[in-house]
Amino acid sequence: MSKSKPTDSSRDEDRAAEHGPPAVELRGITKRFPGVVANRDVSLAVRRGTIHAVVGENGAGKSTLMKILYGMQRPDGGSVLVDGTPVAFGSPQQAIAAGIGMVHQHFMLADNFTVGENITLGAERRHGIGARAATRIRELAARYGLDIEPDELTENLGVGDRQRVEILKVLYRGARILILDEPTTVLVPQEVDELFGNLRELTGEGLTIIFISHKLDEVLAVADEITVIRQGTTITTVTPAAVTARQLATLMVGSELPSPAAPESLVTDEPVLAVAGLTVRGPAGRPVVADVGFTIHRGEVLGIAGVEGNGQAELVEAILGLHPAEGTLTLAGRSLAGQSTRARREAGMGYIPADRHRHGLLLDAPLWENRMLGHQTERPNAARGLLLPGAARTDTQRILAAYDVRTPGIEVAAGALSGGNQQKLIVGRELSSAPKLLVAAHPTRGVDVGAQAAIWGQIRQARGNGMGVLLVSADLDELIGLSDTIKVIHRGRLVATTDPASTTPEHLGLAMTGALEEPS
Amino acid sequence: MRLAGRIDLVGAGTRLLAPVVALLFAFGIFAAVLGVEGTNATDAFSQMFEYAALPDSQVDILNRATFYYLAAVAVAFGFRMGLFNIGVDGQYRLATLMAAALGSASFIGWLPGVLRIILMVIVAMVVGAAWAAIAGLLRATRGVSEVISTIMLNAVAGGLVAFLNTTDHWGTRPEGSNAVSTPLLPKDSWLPNLPLIGGTEAGVFAFSVVAVIVGVGYWFLLERTRFGFDLRATGYSPTVAAASGVDAKRMVVWTMVISGAIAGLVGLPQLFGESHAFTDSVGGIGFTGIAIALLGRSRPVGMALGALLWAFLDRSSLILDLADIPREIVVIMQGSTVLAVVVAYELAKRLSRRMQRRRVGGLVETSQKEQPA
Numbered sequence: 001m002s003k004s005k006p007t008d009s010s011r012d013e014d015r016a017a018e019h020g021p022p023a024v025e026l027r028g029i030t031k032r033f034p035g036v037v038a039n040r041d042v043s044l045a046v047r048r049g050t051i052h053a054v055v056g057e058n059g060a061g062k063s064t065l066m067k068i069l070y071g072m073q074r075p076d077g078g079s080v081l082v083d084g085t086p087v088a089f090g091s092p093q094q095a096i097a098a099g100i101g102m103v104h105q106h107f108m109l110a111d112n113f114t115v116g117e118n119i120t121l122g123a124e125r126r127h128g129i130g131a132r133a134a135t136r137i138r139e140l141a142a143r144y145g146l147d148i149e150p151d152e153l154t155e156n157l158g159v160g161d162r163q164r165v166e167i168l169k170v171l172y173r174g175a176r177i178l179i180l181d182e183p184t185t186v187l188v189p190q191e192v193d194e195l196f197g198n199l200r201e202l203t204g205e206g207l208t209i210i211f212i213s214h215k216l217d218e219v220l221a222v223a224d225e226i227t228v229i230r231q232g233t234t235i236t237t238v239t240p241a242a243v244t245a246r247q248l249a250t251l252m253v254g255s256e257l258p259s260p261a262a263p264e265s266l267v268t269d270e271p272v273l274a275v276a277g278l279t280v281r282g283p284a285g286r287p288v289v290a291d292v293g294f295t296i297h298r299g300e301v302l303g304i305a306g307v308e309g310n311g312q313a314e315l316v317e318a319i320l321g322l323h324p325a326e327g328t329l330t331l332a333g334r335s336l337a338g339q340s341t342r343a344r345r346e347a348g349m350g351y352i353p354a355d356r357h358r359h360g361l362l363l364d365a366p367l368w369e370n371r372m373l374g375h376q377t378e379r380p381n382a383a384r385g386l387l388l389p390g391a392a393r394t395d396t397q398r399i400l401a402a403y404d405v406r407t408p409g410i411e412v413a414a415g416a417l418s419g420g421n422q423q424k425l426i427v428g429r430e431l432s433s434a435p436k437l438l439v440a441a442h443p444t445r446g447v448d449v450g451a452q453a454a455i456w457g458q459i460r461q462a463r464g465n466g467m468g469v470l471l472v473s474a475d476l477d478e479l480i481g482l483s484d485t486i487k488v489i490h491r492g493r494l495v496a497t498t499d500p501a502s503t504t505p506e507h508l509g510l511a512m513t514g515a516l517e518e519p520s
Numbered sequence: 521m522r523l524a525g526r527i528d529l530v531g532a533g534t535r536l537l538a539p540v541v542a543l544l545f546a547f548g549i550f551a552a553v554l555g556v557e558g559t560n561a562t563d564a565f566s567q568m569f570e571y572a573a574l575p576d577s578q579v580d581i582l583n584r585a586t587f588y589y590l591a592a593v594a595v596a597f598g599f600r601m602g603l604f605n606i607g608v609d610g611q612y613r614l615a616t617l618m619a620a621a622l623g624s625a626s627f628i629g630w631l632p633g634v635l636r637i638i639l640m641v642i643v644a645m646v647v648g649a650a651w652a653a654i655a656g657l658l659r660a661t662r663g664v665s666e667v668i669s670t671i672m673l674n675a676v677a678g679g680l681v682a683f684l685n686t687t688d689h690w691g692t693r694p695e696g697s698n699a700v701s702t703p704l705l706p707k708d709s710w711l712p713n714l715p716l717i718g719g720t721e722a723g724v725f726a727f728s729v730v731a732v733i734v735g736v737g738y739w740f741l742l743e744r745t746r747f748g749f750d751l752r753a754t755g756y757s758p759t760v761a762a763a764s765g766v767d768a769k770r771m772v773v774w775t776m777v778i779s780g781a782i783a784g785l786v787g788l789p790q791l792f793g794e795s796h797a798f799t800d801s802v803g804g805i806g807f808t809g810i811a812i813a814l815l816g817r818s819r820p821v822g823m824a825l826g827a828l829l830w831a832f833l834d835r836s837s838l839i840l841d842l843a844d845i846p847r848e849i850v851v852i853m854q855g856s857t858v859l860a861v862v863v864a865y866e867l868a869k870r871l872s873r874r875m876q877r878r879r880v881g882g883l884v885e886t887s888q889k890e891q892p893a
């Protein structure tokens with residue numbers, strides 16, 4: 001089955017002479033899906049004890065390649081070697097047994113289990129499921145700076161916590177080869193630094209890490225080697241010292257790195273959303289959002305900076321009416337008291353959720369039905385209670401073109417799209433209804449640098465037409481580049497207000513830890 | 521676009537293949553059991569076919585399929601949003617009793633027949649809906665699983681029917697019979713049976729027209745209305761549906777109400793077309809409805825075919841007695857068909873995915889190669 005060319009194998013031999021066989025080697029991997037070739041003759045070698053990054057634009061085939069290594073999908077051709085031995089994993093269990101662990105791009109956690117149960121599930125042999133397991137989890141959490149409480153119910157976790165649980169799950173299994181598929185999309189820079197600082201220690205002990213990210217600065221900072229994938233094939237493998245982020249972007253998409261600098265302010269003095277005294281209580285009755293107030297005007301982007309889990313998820317859900325809350329909300333002069341989520345959306349609220357699989361897409365439904373989702377009461381999707389599938393299909397085609405969603409067609413199930421393309425579809429859908437207010441949580445989560453620039457442009461354009469935006473993001477460049485005002489949220493309170501024109505990521509990062517608390 | 525069309529053809533092909541394979545499998549089990557009994561399966565089957573082809577049998581099959589279909593649609597309604605209404609049985613028995621008792625009551629004797637029929641249909645639907653709504657409300661307000669509550673409500677409905685259908689209450693015992701039933705409906709509210717099949721006196725229930733209308737309505741409501749979209753979205757993912765503005769609790773109640781209203785119709789074809797009075801003799805149609813909803817994958821046409829198949833097996837099994845073969849063998853076949861179909865659909869889904877991958881992957885690869893790099 002091996003299709004590796006003679007030149008490849010001679011190069012591999014050189015490496016093998018230096019460091020023993022690569023921890024992971026993929027040779028000539030090919031994988032087809034309906035309408036797409038996800039991987040075409042991909043070859044990749046990862047040396048033991050290194051951090052190897054895989055980058056490439058949305059839909060390039062990165063996740064698919066990693067799922068093949070992890071035994072979740074079977075390749076149509078090619079071979080996988082672990083420590084120089086050919087393997088053919090039929091299931092992730094076999095991969096785990098061989099010391100491979102994977103953090104998925106989309107969360108795979110059981111909602112009705114506790115964090116501890118999710119982590120120990122399927123790995124009961126290691127430390128049981130009782131106190132010993134909980135102790136081990138706390139140890140790991142402390143060691144890797146992943147703040148987590150094992151007894152918490154997973155249902156109540158925000159995206160940041162879910163990401164931390166996923167990472168802990170793999171570490172708990174004691175994997176020797178870690179695959180991290182966009183593990184840090186909603187972690188703030190300090191958390192990323194801490195995580196990778198600790199992972200780097202592990203590589204010293206012979207652990208191997210493969211990770212996928214669209215944050216090129218992060219990649220350059222932590223990786224020993226970087227492999228670029230374009231349209232399903234490996235383009236090249238480089239070292240971070242030899243490239244800049246700009247060159248890397250060019251290799252990936254053939255386009256320039258975006259500049260997030262904001263153009264002149266377009267803020268008017270006409271309020272779109274006024275929030276006062278907003279308090280949201282958690283499961284125990286303790287406030288997770290406490291007495292929050294702010295006003296967003298037409299044409300204004302209000303950025304919310306904060307470490308995930310400080311109340312931004314609850315704030316967003318309260319504004320959408322998905323979570324009961326105290327306080328007053330006024331949308332374009334109309335009180336939202338007692339209004340359902342549907343009424344709020346019909347009144348002109350767009351919503352880009354932080355977790356696209358839990359809140360954003362029907363994974364088993366075709367793209368055109370997903371275009372209706374959340375807007376199933378409005379044109380072009382429906383009129384007078386009846387659906388308009390024809391119009392919705394046509395409009396879906398338009399969104400695919402306008403937002404560069406790569407897919408074989410509109411009848412494809414949303415779950416078959418790559419993560420970034422799913423995100424682009426959601427952004428396109430939400431901006432298409434010309435909302436008065438866009439509530440955007442991590443709007444560019446998982447999209448490649450080119451698409452990120454495009455989405456920023458589209459949000460700016462809509463803002464220019466009078467849309468107000470509440471922007472929650474872990475990406476500080478995004479917050480600084482898009483926002484007209486940034487407020488810092490810490491433990492459910494807005495603790496600081498900064499002007500993006502004069503702030504730096506470092507300053508923001510400090511404020512987010514609560515170090516710079518000032519009454520707002 | 522052309523590509524997408526092709527994918528669909530392949531998919532549809534395997535989807536159609538699944539039930540056929542499942543039927544062959546079920547027939548295999550049937551043959552094996554007959555073999556153990558020492559009978560030739562082909563023989564038994566050809567006798568069943570001959571018998572089912574008789575005009576009387578054809579009418580009977582269509583009539584049975586009518587109420588089976590209604591029961592299946594009632595169940596499927598819940599299935600599409602992830603609710604399991606096991607209570608169709610109790611809902612239709614209670615509804616039919618109420619409708620029959622009202623229709624034969626002397627205090628509305630003055631009402632013209634047509635109006636009385638309409639009134640009875642409305643009452644049956646309302647009773648079915650109300651009985652199902654209890655389960656819906658329990659689920660929405662107290663989080664009680666509808667599986668448990670509808671099973672309990674079946675038991676309660678059974679008791680209620682047995683209690684009300686006695687000579688002390690609404691029941692009467694006709695001279696020379698020991699079965700209790702409600703009084704006969706006035707003749708002007710009997711529905712004429714339709715002479716669709718030649719060569720027999722028997723006719724097809726006029727209510728079969730209602731079953732067809734319900735089937736079309738089911739499709740329209742689910743696929744073409746906003747309500748149907750909300751319902752299906754909830755079935756796919758409750759959290760996603762909620763974020764899109766669906767009120768999950770209201771949805772649960774409404775789905776149970778509509779499912780129950782359709783369930784209320786299940787007993788009416790026989791009431792209007794055959795028995796003209798409520799006797800609690802035919803129970804269990806609600807459970808058959810679950811099997812047929814599974815067989816037809818909750819799709820309107822699939823369930824129609826499933827109902828016809830089930831009715832065919834019911835009817836043709838009658839001949840087995842004459843041939844000295846235990847009739848229960850057909851029950852085995854019905855059961856194994858459902859099982860086989862459920863398994864086969866799952867297999868077909870995987871198979872079609874793999875086939876699509878091969879074909880389409882090949883197609884795209886060649887078309888991509890043609891493009892300049």
Ligand SMILES: Nc1ncnc2c1ncn2[C@@H]1O[C@H](COP(=O)(O)OP(=O)(O)OP(=O)(O)O)[C@@H](O)[C@H]1O
Pocket residue numbers: 033034036037038056057058059060061062063064065105406407415416417418419420421446447448
């Ligand atoms: N289960 C599936 N069924 C059909 N097509 C799929 C499936 N999974 C992935 N694909 C397709 O394979 C291609 C590669 O997808 P993959 O998820 O590997 O991309 P990716 O590089 O991880 O992108 P992203 O950065 O957006 O996550 C895409 O075109 C996608 O639509």
Ligand SMILES: [Mg+2]
Pocket residue numbers: 062063064105181418419420
């Ligand atoms: Mg991916």
